Amino acid sequence: MRLRLRLIGPVRLTGPEGNDRTPTGRKACGMLALLGTAPDLRMPRSQVQDRLWSQSPPAQGAASLRQAIRELRQALGDGLLAGNGWIGLDPAAVAVDLRPMTGPTGQPVEFAEGLDIRDPEFEDWLRDMRLSLEDRAPEPDVPLLVLTEPKGDSPSAQLLAGCVLEEASARAAALLPTRVVQAADCLTGLRIESLAVARPDNCALLLMVLRNHKTGAQLWAQHYSLSPLEASLRRVSACVTLTLIQAARQLMPGSEALYPHEDLFSFTRSRLLSADHRLKRFDGPVPQALRAFLRYTLLIERQAPDMREAFGEGEDLSRQACAMAPGDPTVLSIAALMKSWKGEVSAALDLARLACRMAPGHDLAHLALSQALTDAGRDGDAFAAVARVGFGPIAALGQPRWRLHMAVAQIRLGRLADAEESAAIALSHAPDCRPALRILAALRFKRGDVAGAAAAIETLRQVEPDFSLPLMASPEYPVRTLRRAGLLDVTRSGL
Structure with missing residues (x-):
């Protein structure tokens, strides 16, 4: 996996998982800007020294260069190359991103924005580089x-x-x-x-x-x-x-500058992984949180080859997003869902409530709050929270997920006919939605529709290769609401 060096906007180096590896020193960041725009990503050491330490005595400049190289080595690892009299970046290990970007007002974002190095040689080079890149700035990737x-x-x-x-x-x-x-x-x-x-x-x-x-x-x-x-x-x-x-x-059909909504709320493993791959290209806390959300879906769907590893990745991504934007409602909502999966009910409630306070109309926040309230056994409040989601865009973009949460809340309240209808609607939007199939199998069998239950179980066997009725009855299988409501008779049906 390659590191990514973005030079339009503030100089930023990120790891394969999106973690920030940007050096703290300004001169080290200046070296990244120099090397990232050099032919073949290489420069003579003497030229780097002249650009960044032109006013220092040669011996002092050479010592400062060695210190900056050590700092770069810590950030880049094997991505930093060195030879006889030159240093450079390994193109196989470091992807340099010089794509034009636009700011909030539609104006081009500056090369190496905010990089302040008080050296006349570097200042001249930086000014010339910015001028050379100015004319190629396109219109915004996504319409303002x-x-x-x-x-x-x-x-x-x-x-x-x-x-x-x-x-x-x-x-x-x-x-x-x-x-x-x-x-x-x-x-x-x-x-x-x-x-x-x-x-x-x-x-x-x-x-x-x-x-x-x-x-x-x-x-x-x-x-x-x-x-x-x-x-x-x-x-x-x-x-x-x-x-x-x-x-x-x-x-912008098919544009990779847009979040992959069609896959983000899917229940299909290949589409979830595709969304994760696309989100890696975005910087910032929300894409990190959305990647955690994808892992949450893989967990509830039992589609992660290693459940513990998937949860660990999701928790790390969520933690990084919270560190970058502790007040963002999307970030807080997904952090709450991760806490719910872990069984930390109090923490999930606190995070979901904070998300709702930060943005009272945020539907993902109310979805997370509904899950936390369900875990806390507050079934009426959980239903009220998920009902609010129906007024927001998530209910349309992620119709199966909203209907699934609605079905869970309805089962908890004993409204089994309504829950079956909600699960059926979820399945109509996502034919491979495993939680909806589990609910339908249980509820259809409960009301005597053996053929309908058998059809749901047969589909489960197709989309969930290791599925069996004894597995569904086991304590670790994700049917907590059905188990709590005494709706697992289907597991003893022999269907």
Whole structure:
């Protein structure tokens, strides 16, 4: 696995698993910038010394260079090469990333951003390098969401529209990922226009139009009825969020600059691993947390060859994400799910509640809270939490997962017919969803539908190679809710 050296933006060196290995010294980072842009990734030692220590006596400069090389060796390991009078990076071990990037306002991100080395030779080189890279900066990889001020015939109608659009654009930006900007701050993106018309019942009619900000071409239009009630605002916000995500995906089909939503919420091992591979290319806490979430899915699906190793990887990724962004609701939600899997109910509750406080409308936070409340035996509260998820975009992007959590909550409350319906809907969206098949096998057998139970068991045998009814009855098999509710008679059926 290769190290990755990103030079657009702050100099950053990451390991194969996304862990930060950037040297702390500015001169060592300067050496990475020099070597990462040198022909064949190699430079004469004398040239490196002249660039970084041009004002030091030769002996002192040589000693400083040796110290910086030692620091680089700690970060790069075998990725740092040295020969007779030269040093360099091993291209087989280090991937240099010079892809153009855009910032929050749509402007190009600077090469070696923030690297301040007070040496005239290095400053001249850095200025020339930045100028040489300026002209190649493209438009943003992912369309910026260009939010305009809502128009309307009354302040109250404009206020309702503003609340919905601000929340929806922020959620869509987090899920794509991209940034929300104002129209005056960029030249390209998806422009969100709106008109709110007040109605006599304190409600409003919201007309929303999505345009190509650069050309003005209309891409989509829809109207909604808005009321001050929280449920109405959340429902419309979720619809707008999904529209923004779908518009970005249609403009950039198959783009690897977008999060892999279609695989992220899958229950198929190959698709989960594909999503993990794509997420490795993203920096930041949320991609790290999402990779932990993928391992959580592999665990509940019994699709990890080594369950202990998969949990350890997920826990490490979640811990790294929390260290980078301790207040991010997505990061906190996934950390809560990992704690739930580990059986640390109190910690899971604390993390999920914190995520909900940080973002009251965050549906993944309520999904994690529902799981933690279920583990705590607070079944009514768990159902209320998962019901809130139905108002958010996760319920549409990850319909099987939401329905699965709903089925668990309904079983806990004794609503078996509703639980069977929820599991059937989950299975219709994900035909290889093992938890849904387990629930359907148990509930169908409970109500006397032996043929239906047999069909679910047969499918389980196909998608879960080591499945057997005795295994399903064993204490370590992941059917805790069915076991607690006394719904494992199917394991003694001989089907």
